[in-house]
Amino acid sequence: MAEPYLRVENLTKRFGPFTALGGVDLEVYPGEVHALLGDNGAGKSTLIKTLAGVHQPSSGQIYIEGKPVNFRSPRDASAAGIGTVYQDLALNQLMSVTRNFFMGRELKGPLGTMRMDEMNQIAHDEMLKIGIDFSDPTQAVGTMSGGQRQTLAIARAIHFGAKVLILDEPTSALGQKQQMGVLKTIKRVRARGDIAIIFITHNEIHSRLVGDRFTFLALGKVIGSGTASEISDHEMRRLMSGGAEMGDLKQELAEI
Amino acid sequence: MIRRPEIGSFIVMIVIILALALASDGKAFNALGLKNNIAIIAQYGIIATGAALLMIAGEFDLSIGSMIGFAGMSMAMMLKWGLPFGFGEATPFLAFLITLAMTLSIGWVIGTVVVRSGLSSFIVTLAFLFFMRGVTEVAFRLINQSTQISGLPDYKQESWVADILGGQVFGWFYDLWFMLGGNLNRRGEQWVEGFDARFLWWLIIAGAAWFILSRTQLGNWIYATGDNKEAARANGVPVNAVKVGLFMFTAFCATMFAACQVFDTNTSDAAKGNLMELFAIAIAVVGGTLMTGGFGSVLGVIFGAITVGLVSNAVFFIPEIDGAWFRVFLGAILLAAVFANERIRKRITGGI
Secondary structure, eight states: OOOOSEEEEEEEEEETTEEEEEEEEEEEOTTOEEEEEEOTTSSHHHHHHHHTTSSOOSEEEEEETTEEEOOSSHHHHHHTTEEEEOTTTTOOTTSBHHHHHTTTSOOBOGGGBBOHHHHHHHHHHHHHHTTOOOSOTTSBGGGSOHHHHHHHHHHHHHHTTOSEEEEESTTTTSOHHHHHHHHHHHHHHHHHSSOEEEEEESOHHHHHHHOSEEEEEETTEEEEEEETTTSOHHHHHHHHTTTOOHHHHHHHHHTO | OTTOTTHHHHHHHHHHHHHHHHHTTTGGGSHHHHHHHHHHHHHHHHHHHHHHHHHHTTOOOTTHHHHHHHHHHHHHHHHHHOSGGGOOOOOHHHHHHHHHHHHHHHHHHHHHHHHHHOOOHHHHHHHHHHHHHHHHHHHIIIIISSSEEOOOOOTTTTOHHHHHHHSEEOHHHHHHHHHTTOSBOTTSSBOOOOEEHHHHHHHHHHHHHHHHHHHBHHHHHHHHHHHOHHHHHHTTOOHHHHHHHHHHHHHHHHHHHHHHHHHHHSOEETTTTTTHHHHHHHHHHHTTOOTTSSOOOHHHHHHHHHHHHHHHHHHHHOTTSOTTHHHHHHHHHHHHHHHHHHHHHHHHTTOO
């Protein structure tokens, strides 16, 4: 196996007396989908915000291509090739697809003008590459479906140089059909081979469908990890419920 | 076409132009009627452009009217009583420049207070509405012993600055009209010489605003700031700088309004610009600007200014009607515009 693009070693994050992350290790390889699973409050959000430069780690180290890095701001992280697609997607509904795609990073011509035709073309092509043919990029984002918006946000992150794509529960707010659309998009990005994907989800079926490698978090600690072939369905279900045995849970419920 | 936000205001404008032409028997658009109508339209247009850009970025400025009063006072006072701190006589150029420096600084202060405090711009600029009007009156009484200045000398002959602000422009238009056999007074001579200079300033300001908003990176930032400022910030848009800059732009528009007035009439008054902030906002809304920000167009604001300007002047061309009908009309059209804009917004955002 090649070298991981991103490696996290013994990462901890404390907010005052509260330990959100208690020593997390993670390895993310290009061309792979790394599914990050865990219950609410397991530390998934803290972990991705630390990787995205929003939080600074209390201790531990992040490595990019083997070299230690320190992110002081989201800008540092994004310059190092970490592209985060948050749940709210950071899109503006009233603005056109193109204007959203290039928001804050517009292609400029003379007098601060935007090279609109070129930008329309790029926005269209980049979205087509990962699966949707959105013929009119001058349309407002508000008219797009949830899955299309997700694709737009992912295409934007890739176009602006993401080598690690962090997807924060991309399927959670969508209908069944659109969830499949997003999973297809994830597969297409994976097929490029040069981008590592961190896929955060609650949904074990979704993670099974696209995941190459799994990490389970509970209470800020890694309680299990491995490749798709190493982790059985039974083991997966056990880890999803925070490490408790199914039998114990059944008994717990039976006592009521 | 239907996606264009200015379509509603365009239709209303056409209706008003036709109705006024019919009701006034064409007098509203004869040589003098056109000049007088354009004069008020340009006044409204200048401040509404500033108000609209700021609204698209998600903020209000209620201090526009008081800023007009302050700027007019400041220029007239320097022209009459000389430069502050005994620096001698003020030329029109210096009076304008020093005033502009002050109003831009005040705009910067307002914008900075709004973005730093996170308070609603409604309340911050309401405070400046009272503050600036009060300062204007106090300054008038302290230095001038009266809240108005009239009978300033006419600077337009000797100063090109006074002339481009308060003089006449597009004389060729009326010359041409005269050569083609129109534009005649009762003695058969040329009647009107040109438009008020503020027409040119309106065209410059609206043209620049249109270019910036629809074609440039800054325009994209203005839309992004007003739509969802957290999304804009996450993508690296300097949201605060955009807002502060636009508060300075409304101050600039108010100053141009005042400068054109002072050098045209050679007078100033502490009550000048009263209620103008509300007209500016009303025109922006009639022109299709969303109250919630993120959407609007300069072209729509131009149509809105023409509509409101024509109706406010209508009483001069149709003497039978009571002038107060203007406000009845403005209220009705404003309400209609708000509903229309809301429908457009819902269609774009999928009904949320």
